[in-house]
Amino acid sequence: MNKPELLLTPTSVDDIIPLSEAGADSFVIGEERFGLRLAGEFSKEDVKKAIQLAHSKNKKVYVAMTGLFHNDKVDEVEQYLKFVHEAGADAVLFGDPAIIMARKTLGIDIPLHWDPHTLATNWYTCNYWGKKGAKRAVLSKELSMDEIIEIKENAEVEVEVQIHGMTCMFQSRRPLVHNYFEYQGKKLKVEEEKGKLYLFDPDRDNYYPVFEDSNGTHIMSPNDMCIIDELQELVEAGIDCFKIDGILKSPEYLIEVTKLYRKAIDLCVTDVDEYEDIADELLERIEEIQPESRPLDTGFFFKETVY
Amino acid sequence: MVEVFDRISEIRDGKRVIVKKPELLAPAGNLEKLKIAIHYGADAVYLGGEEYSLRANADNFTIDEIREGVEFAKKHGAKVYGTTNIIAHNENIDGLEEYLKALEDAGVTGIIVADPLIIETCKRVAPKLERHLSTQQSLSNWKAAQYWKEEGLERVVLARETSAEEIREIKEKVDIEVEIFVHGAMCIAYSGRCVLSNHMTARDSNRGGCCHSCRWNYDMFQNTDDKNFIPLSTENTPFTMSSKDMNLIKHVPEIIELGVDSLKIEGRMKSIHYIATVVSVYRKVIDAYCADPENFVFKDEWLTELAKCANRDTAEGFFKEFPGVNEQLFKNHSHKTSHEFAGMVLDYDEESKMVTLQQRNYFKPGDEVEFFGPEIENFTMVVDKIFDEKGNEIDAARHPLQIVKFRVDQPVYRYNMMRKEN
């Protein structure tokens, strides 16, 4: 059985070594100018350093260029892609086809991972982007276990699935929090409030994290998905990469969670019985370190969505 | 003036005229709306079938109805596009080929499409159909437009987040048709990037299940220690995320000069009164500008006319300036329209000056009403005696779809509409 890769989004360069030692196989990093909702802001210098550190541990680094670009960024996108390539990144994440065009113009063959957030929902389209140069598809978070497995069965590209952490529910280009405070006639330094602001939904008794950056307003899921005790089916299906999203999490938390998932994945491959025996315990250990304001759930894996 | 691939205007007998008149594209929620949209001046309409069209609860068309719609459109020199802009899941693959073939067979000109699954399948099984990239892909840069051109698409619908300047650059750099939204409701999120409804109601927004969760009221809290949530909003000012509706009527001349190929009106769920009003105003502005751009003057009556069917405040989206607090709706998301659709003309007898009208809302003798339609200038009058079909005088037109007759001094025509101030 293939062992799936365990991917982390680190909060800073300082996380690379400890997360590598905790069991991460790969990292997604980048800067807000080109990537959306990253766990940490990595300058070009940081990117170079992170790549060097990760490579020294035989780990991979992917750089996020998942933004929805307007004309003003088209040239910069090309320059940044060139930089990422020269810095030795192992792949670039993209959603906007402008990246495919830029890669062609530059004549470089850096691998691409297709990560359009909400749009990767069927196997045919994953394969379409595969033909356009994507080596991997990062699936949308709103899919059920059955849908994910069917995609994997039919995919000609690698398949990545998020298994832990927060997900995004909404992105607007507008500064909605700013506008709201202006409407109330109040002032708030919204940039300083990342990770502290929540929208409360009284009907569902949920708190949704909300933050603003140069890409607009982002509203996040009220719970952290966690399927450390339900990995077996995905491993057996041959999913190529499992992602733990580190956004709005502390390095200490991420290191602990990485260790636990490392153990779970290794056991799924080498000793399924043992995995089944300790799966509940692994989940409990995550519950112990889980922030009070972030309940755990199983995302969309076992939910039925209609339309 | 921009240098675009096809010339927008030329000088004829010393006078500049617009030679590239853009398409006016209107929504068709059902057959009646399709006919009204075309009758009131739409060059093209877009409609959806049951399965693939992102309006799970709009009236949807069967293939036979699409065929009938296409026939009607062709007779009037208009086009029909099929909306197939869901972000498909595996389960939507089955049946797709048949559906696209049926659309092609029904004579539809093209499809509006977001998912490469449907783009590619269409190329393979229904190659006669044009493919237009849906706004669900949030296309907002010229490089991406170039990409879709190379993929063989005829047209791209731009993200609602693109500005006039950005549209100009896209038209200058890429030889592809560009369609923009000019009027109607808009998502406050990037299209396709909102899954609020998936989380809150287990309905997939990218397959038509959106529950407008953005317009609900929320309370804002601050939490710095993982335990205590401190309220930042008061009961009177809940947090909400509604965008004012788009209204670019004043910018139609600039949009034409930018070389935009199609001006799209949103609203497959809207009433025929709304469609007729909005389409006819845009029709008038486009025609007036194209006929004589140098002497064109914007008439305030066009704004007044549009306001008669609006139930939400409007703004200009991202077209000129980045939208701020004034482009959002906080307390009242909608209000009553100033006018109400009262009836549709079925027939008019020039000799007796009697109109035969289908009632759409209550009216009675003595009410002041306004008639409008493509053949006439708007006029108001006071309703005199009303008769039923058999010629018996009645005290009011009370019943929906009831056929009534009364005297109208000026001639009116079939499909003209009558409205009444609220």
Ligand code: SF4
């Ligand atoms: S909830 Fe609002 S922003 Fe989201 S898809 Fe629906 S209308 Fe658009």
